[in-house]
Every structure is written in structure tokens, then in C-alpha cells.
Amino acid sequence: MIYNEEFETLPREALEALQFKRLQQVVLRVYHTVGFYRKAFDDAGVKPEDVKSLADLKRLPFTTKQDLRDNYPFGMFAVPMSSVVRLHASSGTTGRATVVGYTKRDIEHWSELMARCFVAAGLTKNDIIHNAYGYGLFTGGLGAHYGAERLGASVIPISGGNTKRQIMILQDFGPTAICCTPSYALNLAEQGQAMGVDMRSLKLRVGVFGAEPWSDKMRNQIEDVLDIQAMNIYGLSEVMGPGVAMECTEGRQGMHIFEDHFLAEIINPLTGEVLPPGEEGELVFTTLTKEAFPLVRYRTRDVTRLIHDPCRCGRSHVRMDRVMGRSDDMLIIRGVNVFPSQIEAVLVGIDGLEPHYQLLVDREGTLDTLEVQVEVREEAFANADEVKVLQRTERRIVKDLKDYLGISAKVKLVEPKSLQRFEGKASRVIDKRKI
Amino acid sequence: MKVEQISVFLENKPGVLEEVMKALKEANINIRTLSLADTSDFGILRLIVNDVTATSTILKARGFRVSRTTVVAVEVPDRPGGLHSILEALGGEAINIEYLYAFVEKSGENAVIIFRYDNPDRAIEVLQKKGFSVLSGEKLYSM
Known part of the structure; x- marks a missing residue:
């Protein structure tokens, strides 16, 4: 099933035309509203007008996590705080936290993209979604929550932690889908078994797992212990949060990047050079619609490859493979x-x-x-x-x-x-x- | 005529064995005999106890990896050549011993040797045919 058929199946040519139009707007806007970008563009000797096609993207300078930290907390915002309706922040375990902001329209887009993800995972408004992503500054909880509500599903905003209570609610409320990290899914299954609960007989049928790298074999194991279909979701708070890319039930190989909102590139992490299609390297994102916190060529540090082959689900959006790891976790x-x-x-x-x-x-x-x-x-x-x-x-x-x-x-x-x-x-x- | 033995996987770190023994003490479990096999980073504790089921339950509840394996207990007079007589009887039968350990009965007259064979049924058959005293689980647990 496809939530937004018009945009998710847009033919490549029309999609690229849309991307180009949006890219030009983003570049122009960040140059004139965010001091960091003006300086970075000037230093690199490029002007917004130099972007004359999508291929000119590679002329623009990269943005790194360190740049976001240097501009802590609000230096990268492209709108006044009066237009910002929500703030989130990364955990900051490896340094200073990075803060991201959202306008009302950003939240609407994000909700739609998360709804697209749920539909790609085979969920409908008749599902009950047990959302065990953490609520708070972390984008996982609220991101999934808004998407589930947009879809019209029933959300259990359980958040993370308190595993015994989660197991009780899984039994009593009978959710049909669960969102959490894959390692937490296994943790839940293990503790449930230890409590004598038959975790396979719960009503759960779908799991939407992400926020950390995991393997296909781990997926098989989760599917086995919980008797569900486990789906892979991708996102990162800097770019938006969960819902940047999502696997479809039809293909189950690679996650469709919502290309009407994000431009993806794969680069060599050492040289910064853009790699030929299909090669493995560091994933780089440019946001096309974000208002409060637009990003130009943001280096995710996630290592993966792009899959350009058409997918049987009918979506025209490019897929990204499972994240192999992080170029800095390597x-x-x-x-x-x-x-x-x-x-x-x-x-x-x-x-x-x-x-x-x-x-x-x-x-x-x-x-x-x-x-x-x-x-x-x-x-x-x-x-x-x-x-x-x-x-x-x-x-x-x-x-x-x-x-x-x-x-x-x-x-x-x-x-x-x-x-x-x-x-x-x-x-x-x-x-x-x-x- | 087979005997059940409890095996426990232990990480090679201080205090682990004590933890097992504490659990057994609290549950009033008596150990008939035991052996501890070790490698550089883990060990396997093997126990013959008076209550196999209770021991297994208690240790599993404490999070230990526990298995119940079948061993054969043979009683021989406690004098030179006792163990040899058993090995000799099994010679030429192509029965492999994985490991063994032993203890002397309270009376001091007999020794009991616990064998783990690759083919316990065949071993029991041969030993009994040759007149050895193969002990039942009940007898051993209550010794």
C-alpha cells in the first residue's frame, strides 16, 4: 500500500524536476538566512545562482555534525524562533548535543512521512501501535506518534523503559504493531519469556524498527521470537527524525528515501568525492522542504549504498541499503x-x-x-x-x-x-x- | 541404570562458584560428588546431587545455563586395579569415555566412578554382563 501515491510514485523525470526546483529554493534561502551557510558558500566560492541543475549539488560545501555543534543551540535555524513550534535534540553522547527545530509545516511534513512509513509497513488506521521509542528530546517517540495519528491508527505512547509494564500492556491492549529499536525488541521478548509470557501469541503482527544498525539475521530472530514481520526504518534527528527512509513490504530490500523531501548522495568518506551509483560509502542528505532547520549536504556518517533498480512496490524513490555502520563507529x-x-x-x-x-x-x-x-x-x-x-x-x-x-x-x-x-x-x- | 548429572556453565571469574554453592545451600541440596572442568575463560561444573530436578530449577532461576546429562556410575572395590578392571572390561568395545571422576563411599570399602560415555546404553550392557555393579540413580542420589 502507498500513502501518498502521487508523490511516492512520481516518475523519475518529474521527481528530479521537483527536486531541482526545491533545491534552488533551499540554497537561496539558507544563503540569505543562516550565517553559517553564507560563510561556507563564500569560502567555497559558490553562489546560490551557480546551482543550475541537480548535478551542481556537488559544488556545494558539506555540513558536518561539528558544524551543528559549533552553532549550538540555534545558530543553524533559518526561521525566527516565533515560527518554531518544536525543538528536539540528539543525545549528545559523543559530544555536545545538537538541537533541531521545526515549524508547523515541518511537523506536518514529518507526520506525513511517518504515515507513509507505517503504510509501507502494511499498517492502516485499524492498527494499534505500541510506540516504545523514547518520548522527549529524542525524535523517535513523537515522530512515530504524529505519523501514527496522521494515519488514524491508535497509538499507545508507552515510550521507552519499564519493560515489565510494556509486556503487560502488550498482553492487555493487544497492539498489532510495535515501534522501538531492534535491540529493545529482543530485550522485550527475552524478558517476556522470562515472565512466562508466550510472546509469539501476542496480537503483534508488524514491527517498525530503527535508530541503530542491525542485521538481516537479527531481523529473522526478532521475527521468530515475536512472530511478526520486522520492518526497517531510517532517520536521524538532524535531517528530520524517523521517517527519512522506509522499507516496503513488497520489496523488503532497502528503504525508500522520500526523495520529494530529501536529496541523497553517497560519498567517499575520506575524499568527499561523490561515488558512482550503487557503490558503498557515506550517506549525505540535503533537505528539500524543511523550513526551520534546512541542511545542505549533511554528512550522516552512516555507511550504506543506494539501490537505483525499480522496486516492485511501485514507488519511484531510490532505496538505501541497510546501514552497515557509521564511518566514525568503524x-x-x-x-x-x-x-x-x-x-x-x-x-x-x-x-x-x-x-x-x-x-x-x-x-x-x-x-x-x-x-x-x-x-x-x-x-x-x-x-x-x-x-x-x-x-x-x-x-x-x-x-x-x-x-x-x-x-x-x-x-x-x-x-x-x-x-x-x-x-x-x-x-x-x-x-x-x-x- | 543411568544416572542424571547436573552440568553448569560458569564464566571464569571470581565468586561464580560461590554463587552456585550458596544457591544449593539455601535450597538444602546435598552434593554426592562433583568435578570442575576448566579452560582459560570458562568452566563446567558437574554435580551429582540428592535432588536433580530441584537443583536444575533453582540454578536456572538464578540465570545459570544448566544441562542434565546422562552418566553411568560404577561401583568397584577400593583397591589397586579397581578402575583398571572397568577399563579393561570395556576394552575392544569401541566405547569412548568423554570424562570421568570418582569418590570413595562412606564405608570406605568401595569407590564409585562416574563415567560419561559416548554410548551409555552399550557401556551399561557390557559392564553388567561382566558382573560389574552399575548403580541406579536412586541409589546414588541417596548414598
């Missing part, structure tokens, strides 16, 4: 680039392991070391009271990490539930290197 272990999500993919491919793991990076002398700690699964131990069976599992992990990723790691099997559980975004890397 671990470099003895010179080999590796993302935690890749390690996760290896681990969930091995029987007998829980998807709960932690990566410890350290340096001995001049050598980087990686220790992978992973929990042993109940069923696996049930037929393995012999040391050799467990050691075989350890060796298998070591071998698979070496074979698939080319990294040498120390593997440690740990007791169940001994690793930290996450209610929001999982952070599985502990880097003790002092470089």
Missing part, C-alpha cells in the same frame, strides 16, 4: 576496517549464541586486540556439557571472524544475561585504546 583492528554490525552478523549465524555481545578493543604494545564476548544460549548448553563442544563454538567464531571479516579476535563465551541490556540504542563497543 573499528580499525590492525588495519582492517570492521563495523560492529558485521561482527553481529557473524555471531547470529552460529547456532547456540545469543544476539547479546560486547566488543572490547584494546591495545597491547602496538597491536590492537579485539575481544568478542558473547552469551551462551540455553539450548546450546543443553546438549553440550563437554568442554570440547563449547571450545568448538569458540573456535568456530574465531574462524568465521577471520574468514568473513579478516580479523583476529579473542572470543569469550559468557554467562547468560551477564552483558548489559539496552533499552534505547545499543552501544556494544568498549574501546580501551589510548591512542
Whole structure:
């Protein structure tokens, strides 16, 4: 199903014409209203009038997270505060928070885009949506909430945390869909099982998961433990929040970027050069309709690739592949680039392991070391009271990490539930290197 | 004539074994015999207890990975050559021993050896045919 058929299936030519018209307006507006952009454009020697086609986008300078931090809190806003109706902020775990603002029209667009996402996931106004994304400064909760209301579905604004209560509500209110991070979905399933609840018999049929990188194998696992269809959503607060891109039930391969609102590019994170179609690199966004917080060539740090093939759902919008990791989360272990999500993919491919793991990076002398700690699964131990069976599992992990990723790691099997559980975004890397 | 043994996966870190023992103490579980296999980062604790079901439930409730495995308990006189006589009896039968551990009965006359065989049924059959005393679970748990 498609929520806004007119815009979501716009033929490529018409879509690009619309994008170009909107891009020209954005560039002109930011140049004249945001001091940062005027200076950045001047420094790069480009004027808004130089944008004569979509191909001229690459002449414009990039905007980085650091630029947003430098202009904390409101320096990047393109409208006066009297026009701003909402503020959100990023968690700021890796530095100063970044603050984003929305006009009334921005909120309307955002609600529509989230409604498009829900419809792409197969939801209708008859669904009850359990929204376990955090409400507050984080964009997840309210973003999904407004989209669900726009669709006309019933929203349970449960927010994050208080897992036991969530499980009670899942049983009693009978929601048919759930929104949260994929790691929290597994956490819910696990705690529900521990409470003796048959998590597969709940009324849930669809999950809309995002806000952190996850693998296809993790998706299979979530679908299995909750007996639902798990759908991948993408977004980031700087660009808007959740609902920048969404997977469709028909294709289930890659997320459609709502191109009438956002322009996407893939660049080489080291050189900044735009990569040919289909190549993997850092995702860069330019917002086309945002009023309060427009962004020109914002470097997301998310590593993915764009899929230009037509999709069977009928949407004309380009798809982005699953996020492989972040160009700044990327671990470099003895010179080999590796993302935690890749390690996760290896681990969930091995029987007998829980998807709960932690990566410890350290340096001995001049050598980087990686220790992978992973929990042993109940069923696996049930037929393995012999040391050799467990050691075989350890060796298998070591071998698979070496074979698939080319990294040498120390593997440690740990007791169940001994690793930290996450209610929001999982952070599985502990880097003790002092470089 | 098989015996159930409790195996517990333990991470190699201080205090873990104490935690298991505390749980057993609180539940008034008595251990007949035990063995602890270790590697550099994990260990497996194997226990013969007076109440297998209760032990399994208690430890699982505390979040331990627990398995119940089938072992064979053989009673031999406590004198030189006791263990050898069993191994000799099984020689040529192509039955593999995964691990074993032993204890001496309270009377001091007999020793009990706990075997984990790859084929326990066959091992019991051979041992009984050759006149060995293979102990039942009930007898062992209540010893």
C-alpha cells in the first residue's frame, strides 16, 4: 500500500524536476538566512545562482555534525524562533548535543512521512501501535506518534523503559504493531519469556524498527521470537527524525528515501568525492522542504549504498541499503576496517549464541586486540556439557571472524544475561585504546 | 541404570562458584560428588546431587545455563586395579569415555566412578554382563 501515491510514485523525470526546483529554493534561502551557510558558500566560492541543475549539488560545501555543534543551540535555524513550534535534540553522547527545530509545516511534513512509513509497513488506521521509542528530546517517540495519528491508527505512547509494564500492556491492549529499536525488541521478548509470557501469541503482527544498525539475521530472530514481520526504518534527528527512509513490504530490500523531501548522495568518506551509483560509502542528505532547520549536504556518517533498480512496490524513490555502520563507529583492528554490525552478523549465524555481545578493543604494545564476548544460549548448553563442544563454538567464531571479516579476535563465551541490556540504542563497543 | 548429572556453565571469574554453592545451600541440596572442568575463560561444573530436578530449577532461576546429562556410575572395590578392571572390561568395545571422576563411599570399602560415555546404553550392557555393579540413580542420589 502507498500513502501518498502521487508523490511516492512520481516518475523519475518529474521527481528530479521537483527536486531541482526545491533545491534552488533551499540554497537561496539558507544563503540569505543562516550565517553559517553564507560563510561556507563564500569560502567555497559558490553562489546560490551557480546551482543550475541537480548535478551542481556537488559544488556545494558539506555540513558536518561539528558544524551543528559549533552553532549550538540555534545558530543553524533559518526561521525566527516565533515560527518554531518544536525543538528536539540528539543525545549528545559523543559530544555536545545538537538541537533541531521545526515549524508547523515541518511537523506536518514529518507526520506525513511517518504515515507513509507505517503504510509501507502494511499498517492502516485499524492498527494499534505500541510506540516504545523514547518520548522527549529524542525524535523517535513523537515522530512515530504524529505519523501514527496522521494515519488514524491508535497509538499507545508507552515510550521507552519499564519493560515489565510494556509486556503487560502488550498482553492487555493487544497492539498489532510495535515501534522501538531492534535491540529493545529482543530485550522485550527475552524478558517476556522470562515472565512466562508466550510472546509469539501476542496480537503483534508488524514491527517498525530503527535508530541503530542491525542485521538481516537479527531481523529473522526478532521475527521468530515475536512472530511478526520486522520492518526497517531510517532517520536521524538532524535531517528530520524517523521517517527519512522506509522499507516496503513488497520489496523488503532497502528503504525508500522520500526523495520529494530529501536529496541523497553517497560519498567517499575520506575524499568527499561523490561515488558512482550503487557503490558503498557515506550517506549525505540535503533537505528539500524543511523550513526551520534546512541542511545542505549533511554528512550522516552512516555507511550504506543506494539501490537505483525499480522496486516492485511501485514507488519511484531510490532505496538505501541497510546501514552497515557509521564511518566514525568503524573499528580499525590492525588495519582492517570492521563495523560492529558485521561482527553481529557473524555471531547470529552460529547456532547456540545469543544476539547479546560486547566488543572490547584494546591495545597491547602496538597491536590492537579485539575481544568478542558473547552469551551462551540455553539450548546450546543443553546438549553440550563437554568442554570440547563449547571450545568448538569458540573456535568456530574465531574462524568465521577471520574468514568473513579478516580479523583476529579473542572470543569469550559468557554467562547468560551477564552483558548489559539496552533499552534505547545499543552501544556494544568498549574501546580501551589510548591512542 | 543411568544416572542424571547436573552440568553448569560458569564464566571464569571470581565468586561464580560461590554463587552456585550458596544457591544449593539455601535450597538444602546435598552434593554426592562433583568435578570442575576448566579452560582459560570458562568452566563446567558437574554435580551429582540428592535432588536433580530441584537443583536444575533453582540454578536456572538464578540465570545459570544448566544441562542434565546422562552418566553411568560404577561401583568397584577400593583397591589397586579397581578402575583398571572397568577399563579393561570395556576394552575392544569401541566405547569412548568423554570424562570421568570418582569418590570413595562412606564405608570406605568401595569407590564409585562416574563415567560419561559416548554410548551409555552399550557401556551399561557390557559392564553388567561382566558382573560389574552399575548403580541406579536412586541409589546414588541417596548414598
